[in-house]
Amino acid sequence: xxxxxxxxxxxxxxxxxxxxxxxxxxxxxxxxxxxxxxxxxxxxxxxxxxxxxxxxxxxxxxxxxxxxxxxxxxxxxxxxxxxxxxxxxxxxxxxxxxxxxxxxxxxxxxxxxxxxxxxxxxxxxxxxxxxxxxxxxxxxxxxxxxxxxxxxxxxxxxxxxxxxxxxxxxxxxxxxxxxxxxxxxxxxxxxxxxxxxxxxxxxxxxxxxxxxxxxxxxxxxxxxxxxxxxxxxxxxxxxxxxxxxxxxxxxxxxxxxxxxxxxxxxxxxxxxxxxxxxxxxxxxxxxxxxxxxxxxxxxxxxxxxxxxxxxxxxxxxxxxx
Numbered sequence: 001x002x003x004x005x006x007x008x009x010x011x012x013x014x015x016x017x018x019x020x021x022x023x024x025x026x027x028x029x030x031x032x033x034x035x036x037x038x039x040x041x042x043x044x045x046x047x048x049x050x051x052x053x054x055x056x057x058x059x060x061x062x063x064x065x066x067x068x069x070x071x072x073x074x075x076x077x078x079x080x081x082x083x084x085x086x087x088x089x090x091x092x093x094x095x096x097x098x099x100x101x102x103x104x105x106x107x108x109x110x111x112x113x114x115x116x117x118x119x120x121x122x123x124x125x126x127x128x129x130x131x132x133x134x135x136x137x138x139x140x141x142x143x144x145x146x147x148x149x150x151x152x153x154x155x156x157x158x159x160x161x162x163x164x165x166x167x168x169x170x171x172x173x174x175x176x177x178x179x180x181x182x183x184x185x186x187x188x189x190x191x192x193x194x195x196x197x198x199x200x201x202x203x204x205x206x207x208x209x210x211x212x213x214x215x216x217x218x219x220x221x222x223x224x225x226x227x228x229x230x231x232x233x234x235x236x237x238x239x240x241x242x243x244x245x246x247x248x249x250x251x252x253x254x255x256x257x258x259x260x261x262x263x264x265x266x267x268x269x270x271x272x273x274x275x276x277x278x279x280x281x282x283x284x285x286x287x288x289x290x291x292x293x294x295x296x297x298x299x300x301x302x303x304x305x306x307x308x309x310x311x312x313x314x315x316x317x318x319x320x321x
Contacts, residue, residue, distance in 0.1 A: 004220055008262065009270040010047045013219065015250050016226035019234045020215075022050045026080045029056035029065035041072045051076035053122070055083065057097055059110035070115040077111055079104070081123040082154045095158035098127050101139045105146035112147060122152040122194070125175060128161055132178055140186065150190040152214055153179045180209040200225065200232055207233070222276045243274050247308055255301060264300035265292040268307075280311030 003025065005013075010022045027040050032054070043050060052069040054077060056062045066077045081104055083094040097104050104121070111119045121143065126135035140151055156172040163171055174196045183191040192212035197203050203213045219226055224243045231238040240246040254267055268288045275281035287307035295303050 004270070006266075006270075007043050007047070008257065008267045009220070010050060011044055011253055011257070012250065012267070012270050013223065013226055014047050014050075015253065016223060016239055016246055017229040018239055019236065020226065020229050021076070022047060023078065024050065024052050024074075026053045026055045026083060027065075029054055029058065029061040032065035032068050033061060037068065037072075041069060041074075043072070043074075045073070048073075049075045051078050051120075053078040053080050054111075055080050055094060057100070057103060057107065059103075059107045062107050063110040063114040066111040066119065067114040070117050074117065076118045076120060077115060078120045078122055078152070079108060079111065081121055082158065095124055095127055096160060098123055098130075098135060098139055098158075101142040104139075105143050105148070108143060108148050109146050118150060119148070120150040120152060121148055122154065124154050124156060124158045125178065126157045128157070128159055130157065132157060132175065136178070137182065137185070140182065140189070144186070144189060149188075150192070151182075152192040152194055153182070155179050155193060155195040176206060176209075180206075183210050200228055204232065220270070221273045223271065223274050224276065224278075243278065244308075244312055247271075247274060247311075251301070251304065251308075254304060255298065258296070258298055258300055261296075263292075264295040264303055268292045268304065275311055278311075280313075283307075283310035286310075 005023060005025050010024070013020075013022055031040055041052070052072075052074040054062060054065050054069070056065065056079075062079065069077050080094060081097045108119055108121060123136075123139065125132035136153070143151075155174050155176050155178070156168070158168055159172055176193060179191065179193050183189075190211045192214055193206050193210045194214035194216065197206070197213055197215055198218040203215070206213055215225070224246075227238055227240055227243065227246060229238075230236045240249060254264070257267055258264065269292070272285050272288060275284050284307050287303065287310055291303045291306070292300070
């Protein structure tokens with residue numbers, strides 16, 4: 001997710017689940033080729049498995065960017081053909097490319113030729129007035145014939161005319177049934193469901209019909225949801241017993257990032273929802289929101305410790321009533 005799933009966010013989320021595949025923000029091919037690669041692509045090996053998500057519409061540039069990403073160590077390269085933001089439309093890539101399936105197939109083929117890691121695509125059901133069954137099934141048919149085997153389907157259409165990116169995440173209705181129908185029709189393809197999944201009960205239900213599920217904003221706004229992933233979806237012991245345990249155990253990682261020059265706010269802005277719906281959540285958010293901005297260096301750990309003390313003392317007071 002653009003401006004959200006940076007290396008600090010991914011480091012935190014990996015701390016909560018050992019097995020879920022993490023994704024970078026969408027980065028344009030031009031930015032990868034010409035920009036500050038370490039800032040855009042640098043990551044800690046402890047984040048693995050992690051996939052690089054690219055945006056673009058020029059096969060040569062996407063192939064070069066994919067190769068750079070693979071050289072950095074990413075275990076998957078994903079092409080985003082689902083983002084409806086104005087920045088994406090103005091660059092002639094993202095969701096508008098669903099109507100250019102031949103070009104998308106050429107882009108993905110060039111990327112596959114350039115790297116040995118899997119190349120996948122993320123897309124919507126269609127665009128504007130498209131009939132989802134016609135648009136999506138035709139789009140996937142073209143890409144599959146050209147060699148693409150993994151499709152991450154955001155189960156909404158993208159309305160590029162009249163809806164903002166935020167509205168595009170909420171107003172177009174979800175249609176999980178058509179994604180399940182796609183899997184039944186093309187069992188040889190890997191079909192991963194995305195869009196509006198906010199509870200693991202829903203994720204488990206849909207996993208009976210598709211090959212995988214992708215969590216987005218739910219995992220960001222309520223990160224403690226990820227604490228259940230390993231046990232419920234991978235059959236292994238969960239990373240930490242509670243959100244409090246996870247917050248304490250994450251402290252050394254924060255210390256390392258502070259020593260590397262990161263500001264505390266750049267790290268903790270992704271952690272504000274960790275205690276969502278739990279005692280002390282408001283105090284946790286308040287301390288980090290008011291004091292983390294501008295806090296740098298190893299001394300910034302004191303702010304984190306203050307926030308953690310606030311939430312644990314509040315929880316303890318309630319437990320002792």
